[in-house]
Amino acid sequence: MINIPKGTKDVLPDESYKWQYIESVVRRIAKNFGANEIRTPTFEHTELFLRGVGDTTDIVNKEMYTFEDKGKRSITLKPEGTAGVARSFIENGLSNRAMPLKMYYITPVFRYERPQAGRLREHHQFGVEFYGAKGADTDAEVILLAYSVLTELGLNVKLNINSMGCEKCRKDYNSALKEYLKDNLNDLCETCQTRYEKNPLRILDCKVETCKKLVKNAPKITDYLCDDCKAHFENLKSLLDLAGLSYTVNPLIVRGLDYYTKTVFEFVTADLGSQGTVCGGGRYDNLISQLGGGNVPGVGFGMGIERLLMLMEAKGINIPQGENCKVFIAAMGEEAYKKAFEIVSELRQKGVYADLDHMERGIKAQFKYSDKINAEYVAVIGDNELAEGYLNLKKMQDGSVEKLPVNGLIDRF
Numbered sequence: 072m073i074n075i076p077k078g079t080k081d082v083l084p085d086e087s088y089k090w091q092y093i094e095s096v097v098r099r100i101a102k103n104f105g106a107n108e109i110r111t112p113t114f115e116h117t118e119l120f121l122r123g124v125g126d127t128t129d130i131v132n133k134e135m136y137t138f139e140d141k142g143k144r145s146i147t148l149k150p151e152g153t154a155g156v157a158r159s160f161i162e163n164g165l166s167n168r169a170m171p172l173k174m175y176y177i178t179p180v181f182r183y184e185r186p187q188a189g190r191l192r193e194h195h196q197f198g199v200e201f202y203g204a205k206g207a208d209t210d211a212e213v214i215l216l217a218y219s220v221l222t223e224l225g226l227n228v229k230l231n232i233n234s235m236g237c238e239k240c241r242k243d244y245n246s247a248l249k250e251y252l253k254d255n256l257n258d259l260c261e262t263c264q265t266r267y268e269k270n271p272l273r274i275l276d277c278k279v280e281t282c283k284k285l286v287k288n289a290p291k292i293t294d295y296l297c298d299d300c301k302a303h304f305e306n307l308k309s310l311l312d313l314a315g316l317s318y319t320v321n322p323l324i325v326r327g328l329d330y331y332t333k334t335v336f337e338f339v340t341a342d343l344g345s346q347g348t349v350c351g352g353g354r355y356d357n358l359i360s361q362l363g364g365g366n367v368p369g370v371g372f373g374m375g376i377e378r379l380l381m382l383m384e385a386k387g388i389n390i391p392q393g394e395n396c397k398v399f400i401a402a403m404g405e406e407a408y409k410k411a412f413e414i415v416s417e418l419r420q421k422g423v424y425a426d427l428d429h430m431e432r433g434i435k436a437q438f439k440y441s442d443k444i445n446a447e448y449v450a451v452i453g454d455n456e457l458a459e460g461y462l463n464l465k466k467m468q469d470g471s472v473e474k475l476p477v478n479g480l481i482d483r484f
């Protein structure tokens with residue numbers, strides 16, 4: 072037997088309705104915020120992620136699925152959703168469209184991580200990308216979009232926000248952080264020792280306990296913001312207050328991607344252990360220019376669909392199952408089966424979910440099967456019904472029976 076690759080999952084036919092439900096909710100809400108779907112390829116040139124996501128991030132350093140294709144190009148499976156959208160935005164000249172350009176995606180994401188509950192090698196993200204608007208009102212709108220999705224799904228998760236400032240503030244902050252850490256360099260993990268030189272801010276994101284302890288009392292980036300970034304952050308907070316959305320300012324949030332500027336945020340829950348982040352996002356004002364496009368600001372987030380599902384299951388939230396079989400026709404005998412086949416075909420042509428037996432079952436077993444597929448009505452056709460031209464239609468929920476002409480079944484639904 073060939074097994075599924077480590078860290079991947081099948082979505083089985085009796086659980087796909089959960090995915091479809093979540094997808095329908097996110098599509099509806101994204102649309103209500105004026106966002107249209109963008110679909111970009113599953114793989115891109117590796118260079119895009121090196122330049123876009125940044126080579127001091129975990130994603131690029133350790134987690135990418137990179138391979139050489141037969142044409143000797145270096146190709147990488149999407150490790151996140153934003154870089155591909157940014158590439159497409161530039162390549163298709165979308166900066167000529169009416170701004171802001173609001174987009175969303177639902178995409179598989181590939182990361183070579185150690186698989187555990189809520190941490191897969193292929194997971195799926197719903198994400199949004201709003202390009203062209205630089206104000207904090209757009210940050211607030213994006214955060215509210217994520218919040219609407221979470222609320223609609225019945226989830227109550229906490230919002231943490233922070234500002235990572237711009238290059239100017241970050242330069243001052245990085246110096247302060249280095250100064251603070253300089254006497255404890257040896258206590259940092261190996262990765263953070265490299266980060267200390269290349270990108271000290273990243274140390275705040277480290278999951279190693281000793282590093283976490285060290286940065287706990289580190290200088291706060293929010294104390295190093297320039298006037299512009301400070302005003303932006305204050306504005307965001309007042310808009311969230313206005314919307315009645317509570318949040319915690321957490322100066323340790325820096326998110327695992329290099330492209331963020333100013334606002335960063337995450338929605339977290341204590342109910343998924345250390346995989347508690349269900350949504351992470353922020354503003355990236357330099358990403359498009361960094362990738363060779365114009366000076367176009369952007370803001371967005373990525374939300375892990377598997378984690379949403381896990382959380383909904385943990386909370387016992389009921390997910391609507393979608394449509395059940397409307398009518399099952401149980402047939403006895405060859406002639407009756409032909410009639411049933413004909414009626415089912417016509418019902419389906421009308422758009423009705425109708426079904427009949429394909430396993431040569433006896434009548435009792437057909438009833439049992441109709442129960443398994445939750446058929447709302449069952450009609451029986453046998454020699455008697457064919458002779459008389461009438462059949463009984465049984466409503467399974469209450470057992471009530473209607474007598475109908477055999478051919479009248481088609482008009483009944």
Ligand code: ATP
Nearest residue numbers: 184189190191194327348349350351373374375378
């Ligand atoms: P974490 O800190 O848990 O590794 P992250 O910072 O790497 O998360 P992002 O890159 O911001 O996460 O991705 C956005 C969302 O995608 C996360 O909030 C999470 O819900 C989900 N996610 C990220 N990595 C995985 C994974 N390996 N398996 C399942 N879901 C994931």
Ligand code: MG
Nearest residue numbers: 129130182327
């Ligand atoms: Mg990660």
